[in-house]
Amino acid sequence: MPTETPQPAFVLIRPQMGENIGAAARAMWNFGLDRMRLTSPRDGWPNPAATAMASGAGRLLDEAQIYDSTAAAVGDCTYVYATTARTRDLTNPVLSPEAAMTDAAERIAAGQKVAVLFGPERAGLENSDIAVANALITVPVNPEFPSLNLGQCVLLTAYEWRRAQGAVTDRRVEMAGTDWASVTEVEKLADHYEERLAQAGFFFPEHKEQSMKLNLRNLWSRMPLTQVDVRMLHGILRQMVRWKERG
Template sequence: MPTDTPQPAFVLVNPQMGENIGAAARAMWNFGLDRMRLVAPRDGWPNQSAVAMAAGAGRLLDEAQLMQTTAEAVADCTFVMATTARNRDLTKPIYAPEHAMQIARDRIAAGEKVAVLFGPERAGLENPDIALANAIISVPVNPQFASLNLAQCVLLTAYEWQRHAVEITQETVELAGGQWASQTEVQKLSEHYEERMEESGFFFPEHKAESMKLNLRNLWSRMPLTQADVRMLHGVMRQMVRWKERGD
């Protein structure tokens, strides 16, 4: 059964290749979408090529709704958007994918049913299909090569939906089981280096010593150090001192 997550229906209109349907299913499921509707697939349905390409997203194909016309596929929807590189002389609002999925989220949250139309691989959506839509989604692509693969277009739109549907962590660092070093640990590392560098005569000339030490402390504070990093750097300095003492 489809998940209970509020989401738009993705409608593939007259898709031509089973492989692209399968790839579209994978793209949808990558971002938690599982409402696929198929309008008169060229090679019939079910399609083994689609199943093979869908891999772990085969459930979407099993649950996909098969329709004969685009009008039937969007009959229960209150807001429909059509993905197309051309508006084909039809007057409609045109949204970038990011804004389109923001609108979709807001409308679905208000209780509406939203659908997104994707056209066949060769020529995209035709005017009779686009005429059923309330708005157009236009991807800002290279105008000299504006045609997107069906699965790519589904992936891009699904990604934009996910960005608005859940909180996205913009940046993270995997610590590989370690922990970030505390300010105290970094401070002790800084003091260790400063003491040994003082002994070696690094801070010269004397009137610049305080400025050089300040810059060194600032260097440590800018570095995102883990506890393992701190231990290693202490070890580096200890080994360098031992090597110097052996040389003497």
């Protein structure tokens, strides 16, 4: 059974190759989507090639709903997006995948049923398909090579859906079993280095000593040090002093 997570239905209109249907299913499930609908698959249904390509996402194919027309596939929906790379002779809002999936998330949260149309591999959606949609989704691709593979287009849109759910972290640091050093720990490290550098005669000439120490303190505070880093830097300095004393 499909998950209960509210989400848009992804509708593949007249898909041609089973491999591309399988790739689309895999891309959907990568990002937590499992509402696949198909209209008139060229090579019939079910399709062994689709199952092989879907890998661990075969459940989506087993549960896919089959329709004989675009209108029937989205008949229960209140808002429909159509993906296209071509200029149309129809008046429609045109959104980026990011804006479209943000809008879709807001509509679904308000209780609407939403679908996204993806056209067949050879030529994409026809104007008769587009006429069913409320808005278009266009990817800012190279105008000299605008064609996207079906699986690619599904994956890109599914990723933007995932982002709209707040499930994507733009930046993080893997801490590898440690924590960030505290201000006190960095201060003690700075004290250690100042002490040893003073003994080595580093702060010369005397009238520049305070500015040099200030620059060093600023250096330590700018560095994103972990507790492991601090312990290592203490250890390096202790070993250098021991080596000097042995010499």
